[in-house]
Amino acid sequence: MCQRFVVVRIAHQLMNAPRASAQGALSPLDVEAVRRDFPALHQQVNDRPLVYLDSGASSQKPEQVIEALNNYERHDHSNVHRGVHTLSQRATEAYEASRTKVQQFINAGSVKEVVFTRGTTEAINLVAQSYGRANLRSDDEVLITEMEHHANIVPWQLLCEQTGAKLKVVPFDDTGVLEMSRLKDQLTEKTRIVAVTHVSNALGTVNPVGQIIQLAHDAGAVVLVDGAQAIPHGPVDVTALECDFYTFSGHKVYGPTGIGVLYGREFLLEAMPPWQGGGDMIKTVSFDETTYNDLPYKFEAGTPHIAGAIGLGAAVDYVAALGPDRIAVHEHQLINYATERANAEKDMQIFGQAPDKAGILSFVLDGIHPHDIGTILDHEGVAIRTGHHCAMPVMTHYGVSATARASFGPYNTIDEIDVLFRAMEKVREMFRQ
Ligand code: PMP
Numbered sequence: 333m334c335q336r337f338v339v340v341r342i343a344h345q346l347m348n349a350p351r352a353s354a355q356g357a358l359s360p361l362d363v364e365a366v367r368r369d370f371p372a373l374h375q376q377v378n379d380r381p382l383v384y385l386d387s388g389a390s391s392q393k394p395e396q397v398i399e400a401l402n403n404y405e406r407h408d409h410s411n412v413h414r415g416v417h418t419l420s421q422r423a424t425e426a427y428e429a430s431r432t433k434v435q436q437f438i439n440a441g442s443v444k445e446v447v448f449t450r451g452t453t454e455a456i457n458l459v460a461q462s463y464g465r466a467n468l469r470s471d472d473e474v475l476i477t478e479m480e481h482h483a484n485i486v487p488w489q490l491l492c493e494q495t496g497a498k499l500k501v502v503p504f505d506d507t508g509v510l511e512m513s514r515l516k517d518q519l520t521e522k523t524r525i526v527a528v529t530h531v532s533n534a535l536g537t538v539n540p541v542g543q544i545i546q547l548a549h550d551a552g553a554v555v556l557v558d559g560a561q562a563i564p565h566g567p568v569d570v571t572a573l574e575c576d577f578y579t580f581s582g583h584k585v586y587g588p589t590g591i592g593v594l595y596g597r598e599f600l601l602e603a604m605p606p607w608q609g610g611g612d613m614i615k616t617v618s619f620d621e622t623t624y625n626d627l628p629y630k631f632e633a634g635t636p637h638i639a640g641a642i643g644l645g646a647a648v649d650y651v652a653a654l655g656p657d658r659i660a661v662h663e664h665q666l667i668n669y670a671t672e673r674a675n676a677e678k679d680m681q682i683f684g685q686a687p688d689k690a691g692i693l694s695f696v697l698d699g700i701h702p703h704d705i706g707t708i709l710d711h712e713g714v715a716i717r718t719g720h721h722c723a724m725p726v727m728t729h730y731g732v733s734a735t736a737r738a739s740f741g742p743y744n745t746i747d748e749i750d751v752l753f754r755a756m757e758k759v760r761e762m763f764r765q
Contacts, residue, residue: 448640
């Protein structure tokens with residue numbers, strides 16, 4: 333099987349989205365042009381050209397996003413949905429236009445299904461506290477996986493404490509692949525919610541969320557997909573997936589921090605009680621009775637992060653113009669190359685060797701603490717992440733306290749991976765003298 337075919341096949345599997353067969357049909361990403369769009373990449377760090385391999389934690393922003401933020405702050409800033417004056421109308425139009433952009437980007441059925449939140453974390457908490465509190469009883473179960481980010485663990489633990497429901501956990505095997513047979517066993521008529529990450533931030537594993545959604549629906553459960561690490565790496569079509577809830581953060585998809593999205597199926601959101609109370613989420617307020625606003629405003633209490641939403645709109649426009657399919661193919665070339673190089677290093681252990689992976693290489697070097705790796709790499713201008721990546725159960729699975737993690741975006745190159753591996757030689761020199 334030729335390399336190119338493998339890459340394209342993986343890219344299609346990645347997001348389970350229906351695509352035309354594209355063997356060889358995708359023109360490659362013009363990475364140099366992409367790089368020119370990102371001003372932060374063009375700087376020296378510790379007298380070396382920056383090699384930014386931490387997009388999994390937070391990606392950089394293209395000029396198009398910075399310009400949208402700048403334009404809004406300089407000319408259009410005002411509060412939304414409230415004023416009759418021109419600036420307020422401009423701000424409202426731009427804010428709502430971003431919602432439409434997001435709706436189209438993820439192929440949601442309606443703008444009513446796109447709720448702006450502070451990020452993935454807030455979106456998951458919203459579902460746990462609104463849907464979960466309204467629908468779970470003490471005999472019910474919530475099913476998550478062993479590879480979840482803390483943001484997709486702790487809200488469910490809180491919900492279980494509040495309702496008496498039980499939290500069950502599907503394990504993954506040592507290669508980082510979710511054990512689907514265990515998932516099938518643990519999915520019962522008591523399961524009310526299945527919450528699963530689309531792509532693991534600590535392992536890079538792409539989970540078969542389409543299959544999980546079908547199984548969960550057959551068992552009568554609703555499914556929340558944590559898409560924080562999936563949205564930046566390839567196409568996501570929430571309608572094709574048939575998921576009930578999908579969550580992601582702006583700052584991992586080349587947009588601002590403090591903004592994210594909860595996608596929810598309209599009939600579910602409609603039936604859910606509000607989560608937070610305040611301005612904008614109401615129709616009428618009196619001391620006797622308060623009536624709530626229509627979707628999606630029922631879930632957007634208070635003044636939102638207007639600039640953030642506008643920046644996110646520009647970010648999804650940017651990604652859509654690059655082409656999520658092409659991003660996926662490019663990033664698979666990077667991860668394949670990085671994995672090949674890592675496999676050739678005798679003292680390097682990779683965490684997460686699933687056949688379907690996206691954009692993340694998690695590893696340790698024998699006898700050297702990941703924080704030391706991160707510090708020396710920074711001296712060489714290479715930015716990676718070290719620590720537990722807010723996925724402590726994944727660390728526990730492998731009996732380590734931390735890993736080093738390089739994560740890739742459309743602006744990364746094969747040359748940068750070579751710089752990473754050269755810099756790792758320096759780490760060895762320093763710590764193995
Ligand atoms: N889920 C996953 C898989 C993540 O990688 C992250 C961020 N590292 C989150 C949830 C939480 O995202 P945020 O902090 O933007 O809310």
